Amino acid sequence: MASSSSRNSLKHHFIIACFLIVMSSPVNGGFTSIFSFGDSLTDTGNLLAISISESRKPPSSAFPPNGRTFFHGPTGRRCDGRLAIDFLAEALGFPFLRPYYGCKNGRPEGLRKGVNFAVAGASALNSSFLAEQGIYNPTTNMSLGDQLNSFNDLLPSLCLSSSECKELLGNSLIVMGEIGGNDYNHAFELGTNIEKVRHLVPLVVDTIASAINDLIELGAVTFLVPGNYPIGCTPAYLTSFQGSNNDKYDPSTGCLTWLNQFTEYHNELLRKELEKIRNLHPDINIIYVDNYNNAMRFYNSPNQFGFRETIRACCGGGGLYNYNSSRNCGYPPVKQCCSDPSSFVSWDGVHYTEAANKWLANAVFEELVNTFPSLNKPQSS
Secondary structure, rough: OOOOOOOOHHHHHHHHHOOOOOOOOOOOOOEEEEEEEEEOOOOHHHHHHHHHHOOOOOHHHHOOOOOOOOOOOOOOOOOOOOOHHHHHHHOOOOOEEEEHHOOOOHHHHOOOOOOOOOOOOEOOOHHHHHOOOOOOOOOOOHHHHHHEEEEEHHHHOOOOOHHHHHHHOOEEEEEOOOHHHHHHHHHHOOOOOOHHHOOOOHHHHHHHHHHHHHHHOOOOOOEEEOOOOOOOOOOOHHHHOOOOOOOHHEEEEOHHHHHHHHHHHHHHHHHHHHHHHHHHHHOOEEEEEEEHHHHHHHHOOOHHHOEOOOOOOEEEEEEEEEEEEEOOOOOOOOOOOOOOOHHHEEEOOOOOHHHHHHHHEEEEEHHHHOOOOOOOOOOOO
């Protein structure tokens, strides 16, 4: 448990995270709000807020060098700076999304422009169901369903009637994920056979689809649904499965091909399910974000994006890939941190650097522009 002085310091950092507002331009494209769901790739401070409220051990994202590039201090983001969701909000002229679990007691009007429900470590499937499969989450028991419940709890304070709520959601951008990665991560970490993990994929995809359908019933019209990233290229997985036969690696990238094929399987099922929803609701905008291929560009052509290191973490615990699961970036004090995160794809072995997130966000914005040509191009920052 953190000491009184350290808890006060964490609360100070979180207050900053809760009220960070960076406006780039007037809101464009007609969206009035952004509501985001997901895991650590999108968490702007929720796990930190939960740990403070429950007096639990704070996450590693609560400590330096996290946040050093942009915020000059930790904010609960598992990154050296901004996440893709931060860049997307900026591009659309919104303030950074406030983390719900730390700001839910604030004035509702302060949350109308958007709220982030994503929690680091969150799974798509319910934690009790995963536990029945022998898969345990060491980070949090939060799931996508819990995030949706929190959204439903908040919604009545943002609008006075069902018709007003439908109007609010009809003018909002819903970011559904990335989510589902942790369902697989925790299983692989426990040594679960890949065929058993594959059996989870249809269940995860169905859960994501169900969440989208629930929000459609409430009045949501426009969804961004990111696919999963190439996990076979992450230092965490490369370390866990280090020593695999050479034929299991892509010789041009150094990534583990069988893990990337697993990601492609998830994404294929997700795309098919999204197409079913489109056919049932032709007036709904569902924009699939191809995170897999967007990120693979870094590994195939790193120089094109200014990257020097692709499969080695910037901040980590040493070793071939500078990753050690028992020495996460932030605690205990990690000395194996690069001097220039912008030249690295991976920040901490699992999550991307701000530099990579910016490229990924630009790709997401391009997908939005293809659907809504009236959107302005984001300003560089």
